[in-house]
Amino acid sequence: MALPVAADDPRRTRFSRALRREATDTTPVWLMRQAGRYLPEYRATRARAGSFLALAKTPELACEVTLQPLLRFDLDAAILFSDILTIPDAMGLGLEFAQGEGPRFARPVRSAADIAHLGVPDPETELRYVMDAVRLIRHELDGRVPLIGFAGSPWTLACYMVEGTGSRDFARIKAMAWNDPASLHRLLDVLARAVAAYLAAQAAAGAQALMLFDTWGGLLAPPMFAEFSLRYLDAIAQHLRAHVVAAVLPLILFAKGVNGAGQLEALADTGCAALGVDWSISLGEARRRVGARVALQGNLDPAALHAQPEIIEREVAALLRAFGPHPGHVFNLGHGITPEVDPESVAVLVDAVHRLGRRAVAEGG
Amino acid sequence: MALPVAADDPRRTRFSRALRREATDTTPVWLMRQAGRYLPEYRATRARAGSFLALAKTPELACEVTLQPLLRFDLDAAILFSDILTIPDAMGLGLEFAQGEGPRFARPVRSAADIAHLGVPDPETELRYVMDAVRLIRHELDGRVPLIGFAGSPWTLACYMVEGTGSRDFARIKAMAWNDPASLHRLLDVLARAVAAYLAAQAAAGAQALMLFDTWGGLLAPPMFAEFSLRYLDAIAQHLRAHVVAAVLPLILFAKGVNGAGQLEALADTGCAALGVDWSISLGEARRRVGARVALQGNLDPAALHAQPEIIEREVAALLRAFGPHPGHVFNLGHGITPEVDPESVAVLVDAVHRLGRRAVAEGG
Numbered sequence: 001m002a003l004p005v006a007a008d009d010p011r012r013t014r015f016s017r018a019l020r021r022e023a024t025d026t027t028p029v030w031l032m033r034q035a036g037r038y039l040p041e042y043r044a045t046r047a048r049a050g051s052f053l054a055l056a057k058t059p060e061l062a063c064e065v066t067l068q069p070l071l072r073f074d075l076d077a078a079i080l081f082s083d084i085l086t087i088p089d090a091m092g093l094g095l096e097f098a099q100g101e102g103p104r105f106a107r108p109v110r111s112a113a114d115i116a117h118l119g120v121p122d123p124e125t126e127l128r129y130v131m132d133a134v135r136l137i138r139h140e141l142d143g144r145v146p147l148i149g150f151a152g153s154p155w156t157l158a159c160y161m162v163e164g165t166g167s168r169d170f171a172r173i174k175a176m177a178w179n180d181p182a183s184l185h186r187l188l189d190v191l192a193r194a195v196a197a198y199l200a201a202q203a204a205a206g207a208q209a210l211m212l213f214d215t216w217g218g219l220l221a222p223p224m225f226a227e228f229s230l231r232y233l234d235a236i237a238q239h240l241r242a243h244v245v246a247a248v249l250p251l252i253l254f255a256k257g258v259n260g261a262g263q264l265e266a267l268a269d270t271g272c273a274a275l276g277v278d279w280s281i282s283l284g285e286a287r288r289r290v291g292a293r294v295a296l297q298g299n300l301d302p303a304a305l306h307a308q309p310e311i312i313e314r315e316v317a318a319l320l321r322a323f324g325p326h327p328g329h330v331f332n333l334g335h336g337i338t339p340e341v342d343p344e345s346v347a348v349l350v351d352a353v354h355r356l357g358r359r360a361v362a363e364g365g
Numbered sequence: 366m367a368l369p370v371a372a373d374d375p376r377r378t379r380f381s382r383a384l385r386r387e388a389t390d391t392t393p394v395w396l397m398r399q400a401g402r403y404l405p406e407y408r409a410t411r412a413r414a415g416s417f418l419a420l421a422k423t424p425e426l427a428c429e430v431t432l433q434p435l436l437r438f439d440l441d442a443a444i445l446f447s448d449i450l451t452i453p454d455a456m457g458l459g460l461e462f463a464q465g466e467g468p469r470f471a472r473p474v475r476s477a478a479d480i481a482h483l484g485v486p487d488p489e490t491e492l493r494y495v496m497d498a499v500r501l502i503r504h505e506l507d508g509r510v511p512l513i514g515f516a517g518s519p520w521t522l523a524c525y526m527v528e529g530t531g532s533r534d535f536a537r538i539k540a541m542a543w544n545d546p547a548s549l550h551r552l553l554d555v556l557a558r559a560v561a562a563y564l565a566a567q568a569a570a571g572a573q574a575l576m577l578f579d580t581w582g583g584l585l586a587p588p589m590f591a592e593f594s595l596r597y598l599d600a601i602a603q604h605l606r607a608h609v610v611a612a613v614l615p616l617i618l619f620a621k622g623v624n625g626a627g628q629l630e631a632l633a634d635t636g637c638a639a640l641g642v643d644w645s646i647s648l649g650e651a652r653r654r655v656g657a658r659v660a661l662q663g664n665l666d667p668a669a670l671h672a673q674p675e676i677i678e679r680e681v682a683a684l685l686r687a688f689g690p691h692p693g694h695v696f697n698l699g700h701g702i703t704p705e706v707d708p709e710s711v712a713v714l715v716d717a718v719h720r721l722g723r724r725a726v727a728e729g730g
Contacts (some may be wrong), residue, residue, distance in 0.1 A: 001676040074696050169703055171668045178672035178680075221699075223683070259624065261650040279586040285626040301537045301586050307543035316545075318588070334586075338534055 216256020392722030583622020
């Protein structure tokens with residue numbers, strides 16, 4: 001990579017130390033979808049690739065866009081450029097991205113027979129392009145900052161697989177949850193095994209932290225979340241603890257919109273290292289509820305990147321105050337960066353986090 | 366109306382008594398968007414009207430569709446058929462509904478000058494079609510069940526007025542909140558006065574309960590919700606208490622997705638009679654947090670109407686259990702009915718609520 005750092009540079013370890021709730025010189029920061037359409041250099045690589053899927057499936061190009069935001073901003077972690085739907089694609093559902101629309105499967109899962117045909121993809125053969133990207137990115141990063149691997153949660157993958165695409169109310173998969181829970185559990189079970197194998201393979205290929213996105217967990221009422229999502233998040237976390245050294249390889253769980261009484265607490269009880277937090281609750285509330293069990297990652301409203309620089313700085317200060325004293329906070333947005341954001345605003349944000357986070361450390365805050 | 370009821374029929378008062386947290390013979394039930402596209406008779410009237418707006422603006426047709434679900438189901442309240450965007454339309458923004466899309470304003474609010482031009486519409490002249498519909502529905506209902514009037518919250522109306530349409534991330538109005546809060550407060554202030562006058566006029570025209578929908582409150586982080594939404598909900602509630610006899614005319618507040626620590630409590634502190642609750646938290650949690658200050662309305666996931674009859678019944682039982690002992694519960698969905706729902710499922714739901722709610726009373730539950 002163009003910007004080597006010294007062996008004792010705090011950026012090498014700030015993110016990992018914060019996930020372990022160890023002291024850091026300042027608050028580490030990375031941003032969901034930091035490699036993305038708001039960057040002109042991303043749009044150029046994407047155009048060269050020809051399609052989003054070609055970009056995601058070509059390790060050299062996936063590596064290139066993964067590193068792009070790190071060349072611009074002083075970020076404390078890289079995250080693999082990929083898509084949560086690589087697993088269902090490898091299962092044979094035929095992932096497509098129509099122009100200007102979201103993802104779509106050519107062969108959605110609609111019946112018990114469809115589910116019976118699904119197998120766990122072998123990560124090193126059927127998802128080799130992802131593992132090759134992880135290896136290449138690790139090599140190019142050369143220790144500058146840690147690399148985060150990721151996957152979608154079984155429930156979230158199942159939502160797309162059953163609906164065939166994004167949906168307003170996800171009525172089809174919810175109808176399956178009520179009317180044929182046994183079939184849905186079979187689907188979620190094969191997905192949980194696939195996700196666990198996929199994340200373990202990313203770890204073996206060099207990922208230094210893993211993140212599990214339950215983007216649609218918040219669609220479920222609390223008892224259904226427990227039955228159809230949390231149960232499988234828990235199984236994956238257990239598998240990773242058994243098969244990957246968890247102390248070295250932290251897991252971050254992010255279940256967007258899942259903030260009910262007992263729910264954050266239950267997510268923390270999976271044994272993950274950190275919880276992602278959306279911006280609908282304060283970090284102070286999240287910390288009071290989960291205590292010192294886990295680190296917290298979040299939770300600025302991504303729309304704040306449309307604010308003027310001094311307002312961004314004020315919002316960063318408010319968020320650091322809401323979290324309270326170090327350690328254990330990884331600054332992030334509460335959801336991904338949107339395409340219309342000015343990259344200059346991201347620079348302002350990253351600088352403000354490091355500057356104000358350092359002051360908070362100095363003040364014993 | 367085709368189905369007169371006796372003077373001592375409990376359906377006349379069940380809903381209003383529950384809002385006052387007085388004993389009822391069973392749990393009252395009505396459903397958000399109960400007059401809507403899932404009903405073939407609604408689709409027929411809508412086709413006759415020619416457009417959604419023509420339907421909403423013709424009192425006889427609005428009355429007709431308001432009553433349709435009451436002819437089919439044993440519901441305990443009627444809700445005015447209208448749209449939350451009647452106020453901005455009356456302010457001159459030019460409301461349109463494009464085929465298959467959501468609402469859109471021909472002249473969205475984009476500048477301080479746009480805001481300065483906005484005035485409070487006089488309900489009895491500029492929104493007379495709404496008041497005429499309320500009077501006509503009251504007459505046709507003939508006391509069978511109470512009629513609920515409603516409006517959108519200032520924040521939610523401002524979202525549509527500034528964005529011009531629905532939006533994925535509402536970046537434009539949030540940028541205004543951060544970069545020009547004084548202008549946004551001027552907009553919210555005129556909207557709060559307009560909403561208060563509109564609701565008071567609906568009460569004068571015969572509405573027996575009022576509901577305020579803050580559909581987009583949950584887009585805001587808690588401090589911004591307090592500043593840009595709650596403050597104006599509070600102002601409207603105060604105005605109604607001062608100008609309408611609150612004990613006779615209860616106000617129901619529904620801020621979807623607003624469930625953070627202190628937020629439900631603050632909504633209850635406005636002095637409203639009841640809170641609408643979405644399905645992301647349990648009614649048990651909501652009740653523990655707001656105590657006996659308010660009644661609760663909710664909170665079945667609308668997708669449950671795609672479940673089989675025995676599953677709908679099981680979910681109703683679970684929800685009644687989650688609320689706990691009577692009184693103070695108005696059964697409802699956590700959001701509106703969707704167009705694909707089979708009306709037969711609504712009949713199953715309404716019957717289950719009354720039957721199981723009666724049993725809960727008999728058991729002292």
